[in-house]
Amino acid sequence: xxxxxxxxxxxxxxxxxxxxxxIAAWSARRIHSRDLPKxxxxxxxxxxxxxxxxxxxxxxxxxxxxxxAGALLGPAAFVSIGLGLLxxxxxxxxxxxxxxxxxAVMMGVPAVICGWFFQQVRGxxxxxxxxxxxxAGALxxxxxxxxxxxxxxxxxxxxxxxAKLALAAHVPVIVIEGVVSGFTIGFLARVKxxxxxxxxxxxxxxxxx
Amino acid sequence: xxxxxxxxxxxLLCLFLAGLSNPLWAQAPPENSTGEVIALLKEQxxxxxxxxxxxxxxxxxxxxxxxxxxxxxxxxxIGYIFGLFGAAAFAASRRRE
Numbered sequence: 274x275x276x277x278x279x280x281x282x283x284x285x286x287x288x289x290x291x292x293x294x295x296i297a298a299w300s301a302r303r304i305h306s307r308d309l310p311k312x313x314x315x316x317x318x319x320x321x322x323x324x325x326x327x328x329x330x331x332x333x334x335x336x337x338x339x340x341x342a343g344a345l346l347g348p349a350a351f352v353s354i355g356l357g358l359l360x361x362x363x364x365x366x367x368x369x370x371x372x373x374x375x376x377a378v379m380m381g382v383p384a385v386i387c388g389w390f391f392q393q394v395r396g397x398x399x400x401x402x403x404x405x406x407x408x409a410g411a412l413x414x415x416x417x418x419x420x421x422x423x424x425x426x427x428x429x430x431x432x433x434x435x436a437k438l439a440l441a442a443h444v445p446v447i448v449i450e451g452v453v454s455g456f457t458i459g460f461l462a463r464v465k466x467x468x469x470x471x472x473x474x475x476x477x478x479x480x481x482x
Numbered sequence: 483x484x485x486x487x488x489x490x491x492x493x494l495l496c497l498f499l500a501g502l503s504n505p506l507w508a509q510a511p512p513e514n515s516t517g518e519v520i521a522l523l524k525e526q527x528x529x530x531x532x533x534x535x536x537x538x539x540x541x542x543x544x545x546x547x548x549x550x551x552x553x554x555x556x557x558x559x560i561g562y563i564f565g566l567f568g569a570a571a572f573a574a575s576r577r578r579e
Contacts, residue, residue, distance in 0.1 A: 306571060306575070309571040309574065310567070310571070313567035313568075316563045316567070317559070321556060324556065356563065356566065357563070360559040364555040364558055365559075
């Protein structure tokens with residue numbers, strides 16, 4: 274799910290860059306220096322996940338993982354996903370460099386929402402955390418499809434038509450992402466629960482702390 | 483040069499030219515085999531165009547393969563990510579001191 278060059282009109286392109294610059298600045302201020310290795314690992318996982326293609330009928334969809342990134346990183350997920358998308362765009366020719374701002378909004382905002390959702394819903398025990406992680410993973414892809422439809426609607430397309438198409442194409446991805454995210458979060462909850470604490474609460478977690 | 487010599491020379495030249503072009507006439511296909519030749523050419527033409535279609539398909543497949551990111555791109559990206567975060571961690575540690 275990447276928007277290519279030349280699909281969006283100029284106003285939406287510039288708006289996407291402006292919005293994503295603002296959110297990226299907010300997100301970068303939330304990054305704690307002790308979290309940098311974790312962010313790097315999640316970013317590279319997100320970067321590589323788009324190469325895992327799931328054959329689906331005549332077409333194929335690939336993993337996106339915004340929900341998992343959001344659940345693991347919280348607000349920092351936006352920076353992580355923006356960097357991952359930039360490198361995917363430069364190295365893999367996924368999406369276009371002009372559509373990068375819109376792509377970052379489309380993938381990064383759902384990630385942050387999923388992170389917030391995960392922190393609200395998860396409990397202390399392992400199973401609820403795994404279920405919450407799976408829900409966050411599914412929700413991330415679902416929201417990304419809705420944002421895609423919204424961005425294309427801003428460019429003059431029919432919102433419900435695009436939304437239906439994008440959601441229909443991504444139903445298997447939503448299911449698989451939910452399963453993958455649930456297992457990952459469940460595993461991390463058992464092995465290293467400290468990784469699941471993201472910094473929505475301590476707003477003072479600046480880089481120079 | 484007398485007129486007779488000129489005429490002789492022209493006559494010899496004509497004979498020579500006729501002799502030269504005679505084998506070409508001999509090689510030309512007989513009238514009745516034109517249909518066979520056309521059939522042969524058509525057959526060759528269809529075989530060639532089938533080959534061309536196959537090669538075009540192969541080129542398209544190769545191009546699709548080339549568009550796929552390779553292992554090199556993947557590791558380049560991971561290296562960029564770790565390098566950038568390493569630089570960020572370095573800057574953060576310098577600022578803390």
